Amino acid sequence: MPDTRRIALVGAGRMGSALAEGWLRGKRGLDPARLLVVAPSLSDPGQALVSKHGLKRVEALGPRMAKEVGLVVLAFKPQHFEKAAPALAEVLPEDCAIVSILAGTGIRHMQEVFGDRPIIRAMPNTPTSIGKGITVAIANEAGEARKAEAERLLKVGGPVEWIEDERLMGAVTAVSGSGPAYVFLLAEALAGAGVGEGLPRPLAEKLARETIIGAAALMEKTGQDPQTLRRAVTSPGGTTQAAIDVMMAGGGLPEMMRRAINAAERQSRKLGSGTGR
Structure with a gap:
């Protein structure tokens, strides 16, 4: 039977x-009366959310209101966990589920605070905000x-993939969590290169943006892997081949990306070393 608590x-x-x-x-969305926002202060997106839907917002969760809660979503900055989590653990019902999107905060450490409550750790990415993201999740028992x-x-933001080995969360963070920034950097570099070849900046930026949007849509629509699509557009001896040769020289882009992902994964583990034990 679905939990209908707040x-x-x-x-x-x-x-x-x-x-x-x-x-x-x-029409089939969550009843706004079931959603409680707990925040001592509100960001602009939070204020807009509360105002638009008429949500109840409290600065802290007290014992009386906590009895009505069946699931908590932790969506604050990870560095606030040590202060915020113990206060929540004191008042939440014993069967309340915890869903955390805090980067670097591991299930083991959350269990030290929340005990035997159901815990789901998730890593969404920023395209989640328009329903085009992807989330990876792992749960305790x-x-x-x-x-x-x-x-x-979680799936309101896009597909949800489940893993069983939490050690993979560092790689997940490096690939999909940070990944949108790599694409934005590619768009920035592509536009900059176009400007370097004489294109007006507004046109170069539009060409870079629309090209990336179109290429992503083509991958989604055809279901083909990136390598197959790349080869289809790369004619031997053509302009694309000339550019690809530069990008692949000496390990090129694939090697640079491998090192970038490795650096991000190591940084993820470093950030979580105090809380992701």
Whole structure:
């Protein structure tokens, strides 16, 4: 039987607010009366969320209101965990599920604070805000019903993939969590190169942006892997081949990306070393 108790969104920054907008969207969306925003202060996205849907917001979760909560979504900055989490653990019902999108905060450490409560750790990315993201999640012994409930909330931002080895979360963070920034950098560099060849900047930026959007849409529509699509557009001896040869020289782009992902993965583990034990 689905849990119909309240959902508490603790922290309402960009990502938490984006997820909540998805929960509330449409006729079959979450009843706004079931969503409680817990935040001592509100960012612009959080304020817009509360005002638009008439949500109840409290600065902290007290014992009386906590009894009504069946699931909590932790969406504040990871460095606030040590202060915020113990206070929540004191007042939440023993069967309350915890869904965390805090980078670097591991399940083991969350269990030290929240005990035997069901815990789901998730890593969404920024395209989640427009329903085009992807989320990777892992759970403790939460049970299938709780995992399904968490997936229903997370998939408003896009597909949800589950893993069983939490050590992979560093690589997930490096690839999909940070990945949108790599694409934005590619667009920036592509436009800059166009300007260097004489294109007006507005045109170069539009060409770079629309080319990346179109290429991504082509991958999605055809379902073909990137290597196949790349080869299809790369004629031997043509202009694309000339550019690809430069990008692949001496290991080129693939090797640079490998080193970049490795650096991001190591930094993820470093950031989580105090809380992701």
